[in-house]
Amino acid sequence: MEDPPPEINLVSLNCWGLKYISKLRRERLSEIGRQLAIASPQPHIVALQECWTEEDYLSIRRQTRFILPYGKFYHSAALGGGLAILSRWPIEESSMFRYPLNGRPTAFWRGDWYVGKGVACAKIRYGPAPKQVIEVFNTHTHADYEGARPDNSYSCHRAAQSWEIAKLMRGAAERGHLVLAMGDFNMIPMSLEHQLVTNVSAVRDVWRVLHPDSSLGPSHHLAEQARRRPVPTAEFNIQENGAASDGPYNTWRWSKSRQNLLGPGKPPVPVSPDTPDPLGKRLDYIFAGAGDIHALGGGWVVKRANVGMMMRHPVLSCSLSDHFSVEATLTFHPHHQPPPSPSPDSDANRRESSITATATLQTAQQQQQYHQPPDESITAAASPTTEKSRTDSAVHNGAYLQLQSPAPSSTNILDTTYQAQLDTFLDPSSSDADALPADAYDAVLALIRSYTAREERQLTWRARHFFAALAVAIACLVGVWFTPSGNNYISFILVLVSSLSLTAGTVDGLMALLFFRSELKALKEFEWEVRNARAISFGGGVEEIEFQDGPSGKRIQ
The missing domain is CATH 3.60.10.10 (Endonuclease/exonuclease/phosphatase)
Known part of the structure; x- marks a missing residue:
């Protein structure tokens, strides 16, 4: 290897x-x-x-x-x-x-x-x-x-x-x-x-x-x-x-x-x-x-x-x-x-805090200059003067958009940036990709409920269509039985209607039985998983069903 x-x-x-x-x-x-x-x-x-x-x-x-x-x-x-x-x-x-x-x-x-x-x-x-x-x-x-x-x-x-x-x-x-x-x-x-x-x-x-x-x-x-x-x-x-x-x-x-x-x-x-x-x-x-x-x-x-x-x-x-x-x-x-953090009152810490405060102030001034809201993702690294001048001109004439953060070079990314990327995996809370917010879970559950209601309506309609088509097919065949001799064209039409009706109804019946029921069961699985994940993350959201365990009266969940 x-x-x-x-x-x-x-x-x-x-x-x-x-x-x-x-x-x-x-x-x-x-x-x-x-x-x-x-x-x-x-x-x-x-x-x-x-x-x-x-x-x-x-x-x-x-x-x-x-x-x-x-x-x-x-x-x-x-x-x-x-x-x-x-x-x-x-x-x-x-x-x-x-x-x-x-x-x-x-x-x-x-x-x-x-x-x-x-x-x-x-x-x-x-x-x-x-x-x-x-x-x-x-x-x-x-x-x-x-x-x-x-x-x-x-x-x-x-x-x-x-x-x-x-x-x-x-x-x-x-x-x-x-x-x-x-x-x-x-x-x-x-x-x-x-x-x-x-x-x-x-x-x-x-x-x-x-x-x-x-x-x-x-x-x-x-x-x-x-x-x-x-x-x-x-x-x-x-x-x-x-x-x-x-x-x-x-x-x-x-x-x-x-x-x-x-x-x-x-x-x-x-x-x-x-x-x-x-x-x-x-x-x-x-x-x-x-x-x-x-x-x-x-x-x-x-x-x-x-x-x-x-x-x-x-x-x-x-x-x-x-x-x-x-x-x-x-x-x-x-x-x-990372090296040990200096004590809060150390000279090195005071110098670092001063540098950080200065960089933050410069970033805020740049954002105010371009009429942009503050963005926590902006780093303190300054862009070259020539690049800033070119961007200013482009923004002024409307040809380009102003970036809220400097675009990293495709050929030279600092090791500190690499380490910051690793830190997001070692400490997920340091990134913007934390646990899924509660409103996202709720949005997914709302989608499931809406789509479930649609599929239930479809299943009901197609099942009814199957039974209606079956009734029409039987009625047509009965009509053939009672059609007077010599009226072959009427018999032909009744048999044709019966066949087409039964075929269409059978297709819808199979769709209701096989596809829509299968999809509704998949939706139930999906909904349970989302509810369970939400409950683990935030508590609540899962319906607990209680049962009475025989004559002892013990309640289990």
Whole structure:
């Protein structure tokens, strides 16, 4: 076994590889494989979503076989989950976990239920020590088809799926393994689903580690509007907000007339970095733990995070997917015990307090200058004067947004920052990813109750439809019996109505019996788990049923 690497390079990409639906699928996915093979730095682990066919998977594997010799294509449901994992190191174990709440078969035009969405799990050993193991979780959660509708029935699906993958990650972290969750989560930062992933499991959103003040969604989203920030530019959304979806750089988001300007032999169509980008958002994520810090003598921290795979096809001039990739580099940092704290009245402590107070005052003055509210995440490190001048000018003319905290360099992050990242795992209360707040539990329970009521109505309606259809079918057959001879066309119509009615009723009856009852039971399991977790964290919230134990009258719970 080779020595463990000092860094781990990660790539997550939604390939948009739907068979018969995605345009230029073969050409684009083949180019994706070529770009992965020549990428710098070389990726060590790649998670692919919407790679639906083994043909495309094998095409990518052939081109990346020298740098990513190991891989797994995951099978699920009737049409497959579209998930694949490529690795530099051997995959020791693999499994496909299907989500209990996973769309509806009645929405066949959306296809989520038919592809069996879930989590592709892989255990990868990167070193000889017992804890030098990575557990990778690759997923593509349910899409938000219904938008901001108050009765969005798919919100419960995504909440349940976020809960399930968070449980898997938490189990891997408790085993002392390095946890990586990658994929298209179809959620925006700091949403309910995002909180479930980061707070239920011991992982951090790698982008927010380096960009804690990045956007909370597209500019029209309520959470982002509350921050009262101008519409970002295309470049700012890529560099600072990590918006790998729906931005103007991606040609698949262009109008039809503009897409017609692309193609073999046609001149390139550039996009100005200053183009306003009101729709760009972050749906693709890499979440990472630190590993067993005590067993390894240190942990894995975030060195770099960026949006990648933004190049266009060399012949077709189109973007390689309707998403850009999310990429990150983790580096191993040894854990240093902090020195003993000086006494409160020591000279060193007084000097440190003075420096801290001065830095805090300078930060507050800078925030007041830019009309920004104080932010505890701001560090005392000052930006270079030239950078501040450039930013001042950009903010004045409205081209860029002012950052509330300096963006860390992608090539030079101080060891103190690395140590601070480890401290968030050693002392979770020092970070913003504490236990899930009570109102988040309540929001999940409200979603469960709302969706349960919907499914119960559906079950009742479809069960009634079955019995009504059965009655109609029997009535039609009785009518055939009493139809006078010679009126064959009437008999034919009655038999046809009977057959169609019974067929439709049977389908709805099976849906009520098999699907809706199954989904209601999954909702009960989900609700119990959330109530139980809330009770453990805050007390209350779980209904305790008392029983009387026989003639003794002893009460048990």
